[in-house]
Amino acid sequence: MKTYEIWKEFLTEQIHLHNSNEEIKNINRQLLQDLEECAALENAGEEIYERFYKDIEFGTGGLRGILGAGTNRLNIYTVAKATQGIADYIRAGEYRMDSPLRQKKNQAGTSVAISYDSRIYSEVFAKIAAQVLTANDIDVYLYEELMPTPALSFAVRQMDCSMGIMITASHNPAKYNGYKVYDDSGCQVTLTAAEKIFRYIERLDIFTDVKYSGGDGILNMLGDETVKNYLDAVQAESTLSSEEERKALSRLSVVYTPLNGTGNKPVRAILERIGVTKIAVVKEQELPDGHFPTCPYPNPEKREALELGLELCGRLAREAAASGQTADIPDILLATDPDCDRVGLAVCESSGRGEEGRNGKAKESRPVYRLLSGNEVGVLLFDFLIKKKAETGLKKNPCVITTIVSTRMTAAIAAKHGVRMILTLTGFKFIGEQIAFLENENREAEFLFGFEESYGYLSGTYVRDKDAVNGSMLICEMAAYYKEKGLTLADRLEELYQEYGYFKNHLIDFTFEGSKGMEIMNQLMQRFREELPSRLIGRPILEVADYQKQERYFLNEDGQPSGSVCINLPKSDVIEVVLEGGSSFTVRPSGTEPKIKIYLSAKGNTAQESEKVIVDLTEELTKIVHRK
Numbered sequence: 222m223k224t225y226e227i228w229k230e231f232l233t234e235q236i237h238l239h240n241s242n243e244e245i246k247n248i249n250r251q252l253l254q255d256l257e258e259c260a261a262l263e264n265a266g267e268e269i270y271e272r273f274y275k276d277i278e279f280g281t282g283g284l285r286g287i288l289g290a291g292t293n294r295l296n297i298y299t300v301a302k303a304t305q306g307i308a309d310y311i312r313a314g315e316y317r318m319d320s321p322l323r324q325k326k327n328q329a330g331t332s333v334a335i336s337y338d339s340r341i342y343s344e345v346f347a348k349i350a351a352q353v354l355t356a357n358d359i360d361v362y363l364y365e366e367l368m369p370t371p372a373l374s375f376a377v378r379q380m381d382c383s384m385g386i387m388i389t390a391s392h393n394p395a396k397y398n399g400y401k402v403y404d405d406s407g408c409q410v411t412l413t414a415a416e417k418i419f420r421y422i423e424r425l426d427i428f429t430d431v432k433y434s435g436g437d438g439i440l441n442m443l444g445d446e447t448v449k450n451y452l453d454a455v456q457a458e459s460t461l462s463s464e465e466e467r468k469a470l471s472r473l474s475v476v477y478t479p480l481n482g483t484g485n486k487p488v489r490a491i492l493e494r495i496g497v498t499k500i501a502v503v504k505e506q507e508l509p510d511g512h513f514p515t516c517p518y519p520n521p522e523k524r525e526a527l528e529l530g531l532e533l534c535g536r537l538a539r540e541a542a543a544s545g546q547t548a549d550i551p552d553i554l555l556a557t558d559p560d561c562d563r564v565g566l567a568v569c570e571s572s573g574r575g576e577e578g579r580n581g582k583a584k585e586s587r588p589v590y591r592l593l594s595g596n597e598v599g600v601l602l603f604d605f606l607i608k609k610k611a612e613t614g615l616k617k618n619p620c621v622i623t624t625i626v627s628t629r630m631t632a633a634i635a636a637k638h639g640v641r642m643i644l645t646l647t648g649f650k651f652i653g654e655q656i657a658f659l660e661n662e663n664r665e666a667e668f669l670f671g672f673e674e675s676y677g678y679l680s681g682t683y684v685r686d687k688d689a690v691n692g693s694m695l696i697c698e699m700a701a702y703y704k705e706k707g708l709t710l711a712d713r714l715e716e717l718y719q720e721y722g723y724f725k726n727h728l729i730d731f732t733f734e735g736s737k738g739m740e741i742m743n744q745l746m747q748r749f750r751e752e753l754p755s756r757l758i759g760r761p762i763l764e765v766a767d768y769q770k771q772e773r774y775f776l777n778e779d780g781q782p783s784g785s786v787c788i789n790l791p792k793s794d795v796i797e798v799v800l801e802g803g804s805s806f807t808v809r810p811s812g813t814e815p816k817i818k819i820y821l822s823a824k825g826n827t828a829q830e831s832e833k834v835i836v837d838l839t840e841e842l843t844k845i846v847h848r849k
């Protein structure tokens with residue numbers, strides 16, 4: 222309650238300051254109003270507690286929180302305080318010690334690149350961050366307009382910056398915003414750096430310890446040239462090797478939605494560059510809008526996010542069929558999230574063009590679009606890149622990097638083609654970090670592909686975070702390549718399943734908001750650690766990996782321990798359970814949303830067999846979660 226009063230007093234003072242600008246005054250008015258409204262609520266005590274019981278924390282993707290007044294909320298003050306912490310961390314030279322790069326950059330001074338997405342207050346937060354940094358004698362490179370997360374990673378590398386900041390809450394709902402922090406390799410800071418930065422931030426007083434003016438830092442704007450360089454770097458990863466392949470792209474029909482985020486310009490630009498000419502954009506979701514009016518949860522993992530895109534596909538397909546222009550029926554739908562690091566995909570399974578399907582039967586006449594999961598797109602792209610880059614000799618000693626919660630099918634494909642596989646904890650930052658380790662050994666050219674199940678893909682080392690501009694380009698090239706062979710991406714996926722087995726994955730998640738939610742999630746993790754039955758879906762549990770203890774335990778069929786091995790990854794609150802037959806599930810609290818996530822994985826000889834395991838596991842695990 223005390224902190225609440227201090228905030229109210231401070232905000233009131235700020236509103237009456239003579240020299241502050243109108244925009245900031247207005248923001249202060251809104252924050253004050255927010256606090257007053259909160260005090261008028263029936264559950265005021267609880268609301269106020271939620272806002273002030275802790276400082277907003279660093280999770281999987283930096284700071285992420287609900288917009289509003291309070292220390293546990295995202296607002297100009299929590300952003301400024303975080304930035305002051307980062308400035309102190311930089312000025313103490315810590316960023317050099319924590320850099321994953323062995324060959325330290327020889328920078329003349331210190332500098333930070335900043336970008337922001339279309340979210341509410343993103344631009345304001347970016348400017349505040351720039352102001353605090355320059356006040357602390359740190360130069361800033363700020364994009365002139367909103368730009369995707371991968372473009373920020375690119376700017377850090379291109380401008381030789383000490384660090385980077387991206388203002389975004391990625392795919393979270395509109396009420397959220399966030400703050401991703403990058404190291405000098407262009408990768409999101411990993412555990413040690415994140416912890417240290419948090420300590421630098423924690424010791425500051427939010428109102429008295431932040432510098433807003435008086436420093437020598439220079440504010441530089443990043444414009445067309447940097448954007449062009451970024452797009453050149455993306456395009457350098459194109460798989461096109463002949464004029465025919467380029468022509469094939471002009472025959473591909475694409476529907477695209479940037480979901481009111483940052484993707485609109487760069488994704489369209491890259492598709493145009495590689496030769497995609499038939500591209501229809503979902504009008505309602507074309508322009509940046511942080512309220513996401515047609516899509517409250519702009520996450521391409523969710524079907525609702527693709528709904529308008531699917532509607533447009535259906536409409537264009539019907540119009541094309543009716544006018545006899547069946548070549549214009551959309552082949553694929555792409556959807557990028559607000560900061561354009563994730564891309565979702567739906568493919569036309571049966572186009573209504575009246576052609577025969579692969580099995581010789583005539584395809585349905587109504588166009589049907591199928592949503593592919595992040596794992597499915599990941600294995601398709603991995604297989605495609607092997608074909609285009611590894612098998613052609615363009616990539617020597619290739620390596621793929623993926624995470625412990627992503628599909629096990631990657632291992633099967635990698636083994637068959639002699640591709641080295643590196644497994645990391647959840648989060649693309651760990652994939653980016655591995656690329657830096659390759660770079661330290663002058664082996665970054667070996668990096669073929671990195672992906673995670675949460676719709677993140679990257680080929681190329683020009684950035685160190687997932688890149689939906691790169692992903693969109695590769696998906697189009699792959700779709701056009703198979704289209705010329707008479708296959709849809711769904712057909713190609715089926716071929717892969719037939720070759721490697723039906724690996725099916727499914728994610729179930731359970732939301733628990735606020736401080737109480739945190740407690741429940743801790744209890745649930747405890748339950749999965751200590752109270753699992755010896756059998757699930759009628760199969761004995763044969764392995765339990767506790768990543769917090771960095772140990773994998775083996776059990777015999779009677780549930781008795783039969784040995785263990787160490788897990789060679791940093792500690793993490795993750796439990797993985799493997800059943801007889803190889804099906805498994807992994808439980809962890811999300812680091813970006815108030816959720817427990819359970820990743821299910823099954824491998825069967827037929828799609829039905831795997832799907833049954835997924836359905837049965839979903840049912841049993843849901844019961845365990847809901848058990849009182």
Ligand SMILES: O=P(O)(O)OC[C@H]1O[C@H](O)[C@H](O)[C@@H](O)[C@@H]1O
Pocket residue numbers: 281282391647648649650673675677810811812813814818
């Ligand atoms: O499961 P979470 O901790 O919420 O993280 C899910 C994903 O969130 C963001 O998109 C990160 O950039 C990813 O690297 C991460 O995998």
